[in-house]
Amino acid sequence: MTAPKLALTESDLVGLAADAVVIGTLQGTGGVTLAPGAEAVAAAFDGGLPKLLELLGATGKAEEVVRVPAGDKLATDLLIAVGLGKPEAEGEVTAEQVRRAAGASGRAVAGLKKVASALSALDLGAAVEGTVLGAYTFTQYKSDAGKAPVGKVEFLAAGGATKEHKAALKAHTAIAEAVATARDFVNTPPNDLFPGSFADRAAELGKAAGLEVEVLDEKALRKEGYGGVLGVGGGSERQPRLVRLRYVGPKARRKVALVGKGITFDTGGISIKPAAGMEEMSSDMGGAAAVIATVVLAAKLKYPLEVVATVPMAENMPSGAAYRPGDVLTMFGGKTVEVLNTDAEGRLILADAIVRACQDDPDYLIETSTLTGAQVVALGKRTSGVMGSEEFRDRVAELGSAVGENSWAMPLPEELRADLDSRLADLANITGHRFGGMLAAGVFLREFVAEGVQWAHIDVAGPAFNSGGAHGYTSKGGTGVPVRTMAAVLADIAAND
Numbered sequence: 001m002t003a004p005k006l007a008l009t010e011s012d013l014v015g016l017a018a019d020a021v022v023i024g025t026l027q028g029t030g031g032v033t034l035a036p037g038a039e040a041v042a043a044a045f046d047g048g049l050p051k052l053l054e055l056l057g058a059t060g061k062a063e064e065v066v067r068v069p070a071g072d073k074l075a076t077d078l079l080i081a082v083g084l085g086k087p088e089a090e091g092e093v094t095a096e097q098v099r100r101a102a103g104a105s106g107r108a109v110a111g112l113k114k115v116a117s118a119l120s121a122l123d124l125g126a127a128v129e130g131t132v133l134g135a136y137t138f139t140q141y142k143s144d145a146g147k148a149p150v151g152k153v154e155f156l157a158a159g160g161a162t163k164e165h166k167a168a169l170k171a172h173t174a175i176a177e178a179v180a181t182a183r184d185f186v187n188t189p190p191n192d193l194f195p196g197s198f199a200d201r202a203a204e205l206g207k208a209a210g211l212e213v214e215v216l217d218e219k220a221l222r223k224e225g226y227g228g229v230l231g232v233g234g235g236s237e238r239q240p241r242l243v244r245l246r247y248v249g250p251k252a253r254r255k256v257a258l259v260g261k262g263i264t265f266d267t268g269g270i271s272i273k274p275a276a277g278m279e280e281m282s283s284d285m286g287g288a289a290a291v292i293a294t295v296v297l298a299a300k301l302k303y304p305l306e307v308v309a310t311v312p313m314a315e316n317m318p319s320g321a322a323y324r325p326g327d328v329l330t331m332f333g334g335k336t337v338e339v340l341n342t343d344a345e346g347r348l349i350l351a352d353a354i355v356r357a358c359q360d361d362p363d364y365l366i367e368t369s370t371l372t373g374a375q376v377v378a379l380g381k382r383t384s385g386v387m388g389s390e391e392f393r394d395r396v397a398e399l400g401s402a403v404g405e406n407s408w409a410m411p412l413p414e415e416l417r418a419d420l421d422s423r424l425a426d427l428a429n430i431t432g433h434r435f436g437g438m439l440a441a442g443v444f445l446r447e448f449v450a451e452g453v454q455w456a457h458i459d460v461a462g463p464a465f466n467s468g469g470a471h472g473y474t475s476k477g478g479t480g481v482p483v484r485t486m487a488a489v490l491a492d493i494a495a496n497d
C-alpha cells in the first residue's frame with residue numbers, strides 16, 4: 001500500500017488547515033471526557049464539546065468513532081472523536097489503548113487528503129504505529145480500489161517538536177512500515193507468491209536495504225543436503241528456495257539469528273487437508289514474511305547488532321513427485337526424520353534452517369512460524385505461543401505483550417520427546433496422539449537448536465492472519481505479527497545485551 005506521509009506539527013490544531021482533526025475521548029463513570037491533547041480544541045468549543053459529544057451518542061468506549069461538524073469552531077470542517085476506553089488511572093491510558101484508537105482513526109479518515117491527530121499527546125510512537133497500520137489496505141487485486149488511505153497525517157507535538165519527538169516518529173514509522181511489508185507478503189495470493197518469486201522479492205528488499213543476500217535454489221539445496229526443504233518442496237512444480245539476509249550493524253556486539261516458516265501454500269501434501277478454509281493456508285509464510293521485514297527494519301534503524309535471517313521457502317503440494325508418509329528425510333546437518341504426516345511440514349523446513357542458522361554461532365535465535373492448529377486451540381486467534389530456552393522465552397513473551405502482540409510462554413514438556421521416537425529414524429515428525437500439539441512441535445524444533453544458543457519459537461498460527469473484520473490497527477488478512485515483537489526484542493538486546 002502507499003503509506004501516508006507523516007509529520008509533526010506544533011500548531012494547536014484549532015487553526016490548522018486540514019480535512020479533519022482527530023482527538024481522543026475517554027470512557028468515565030460520569031460519561032464521556034476528553035483525553036489530554038484535546039485542550040485547545042475543547043477551548044475553541046467554549047467548553048461545550050463533551051456535552052455535544054454526548055448528544056451525538058459518544059461514550060468514549062474503545063475504538064468508537066464520532067464525527068462532529070466543526071466548521072465554525074476550527075479551521076477544519078470535521079472533528080473526529082475516537083474512543084480510548086476506560087483510563088487505567090486518572091487520565092492515564094496504555095500505549096495499546098492509544099494504538100487501537102489511532103488504528104480506528106486511521107480507518108475512519110480513509111479518502112481524506114490531510115488530517116491532524118492529537119492522539120500523539122498521549123503517546124507519539126503508539127499514535128504513529130496505530131494510525132499507519134489502521135490506514136493499511138491491500139487493493140492490488142481490486143479493479144476498484146475504493147477509498148485511498150489518508151494522504152498525510154500531522155501529529156501534534158505539544159510544547160514543540162523535540163529531538164525525542166523526531167526520533168520516535170522516525171522509529172515508529174519504520175516499525176509500522178515493516179509490519180505493512182509483512183502484511184503485503186501474506187496478502188499476496190499463492191499463484192503470485194511462490195518460493196521462486198518470494199525469494200526474488202525478499203532479495204530485492206534486502207539489496208535495497210544494503211543487506212548481504214544469498215539465495216539457494218533447488219540445485220544448491222541438493223548440493224548442500226537440505227533434505228527437509230527439498231522433501232517438503234518436492235511435490236510442487238515450483239521448487240523450493242532458502243534465502244539468507246545478513247545485516248551487520250555498527251559496533252555489533254551481539255549476533256541474532258531469525259528463522260521464519262515460508263510455506264507459500266500448505267495443502268497438507270499427500271496427508272491432504274480438508275477443502276473448507278484451505279485458502280487461508282496461503283498465509284503459511286507469515287513467519288517468513290515477518291523475519292524478512294524485521295531484518296530490513298534492523299538495517300533501517302541501524303541497530304548495533306548482527307542480524308541474519310534464514311528463510312526456507314517451499315510449497316507443500318500432493319503430486320507424483322511429493323514426499324509421502326513413511327519417507328525418511330536426511331536433514332541439513334545429518335539428522336534423520338521419519339515423515340508420518342506430510343502436513344507437519346513446517347517443522348521439517350525449519351529444522352534445516354535452524355541448523356544452518358546455528359552454524360553462524362548466534363547468541364540468540366528467534367524462530368517464528370504458523371506452525372500448529374493446536375496453537376489456535378490452546379491460545380486463540382490473537383495470542384502467540386512462545387517456547388524455547390526459559391529465560392529468553394519469557395523475555396520474548398513479555399516484550400511481545402508489551403508492544404500489543406499478546407504472547408504467552410509455554411513449556412516444552414520432557415515426556416513429549418519420547419513420543420517423537422521413530423522406528424526407523426532419529427525422530428518422527430509427529431507424535432502418535434493429539435495432546436499438546438503446539439508443544440510437541442516445539443520439542444521437535446529443539447532437537448535442531450545448537451547447544452548454548454538462547455532461542456525462542458513463536459507459534460503465530462492464529463495471530464498471523466485475521467480471518468474476521470478489521471479491529472483496532474489490525475486489518476483483515478495478514479497482520480504482520482510478530483514483527484513488532486521481534487523489533488522490540490532486537491531493541492532490547494541492543495540496549496541490554
Ligand code: BES
Nearest residue numbers: 284341343344370371372373374430461
Ligand atoms: N500450517 C499448518 C498449521 C496451521 C493451522 C496454521 C491453522 C494456521 C492455521 C501446519 O503446517 C499444519 O498443518 N499443522 C498440523 C500438524 C499436525 C499434522 C501434527 C496441524 O496443526 O494440524
Ligand code: MN
Nearest residue numbers: 266343344345
Ligand atoms: Mn501443514
Ligand code: ZN
Nearest residue numbers: 263266284346
Ligand atoms: Zn503449514
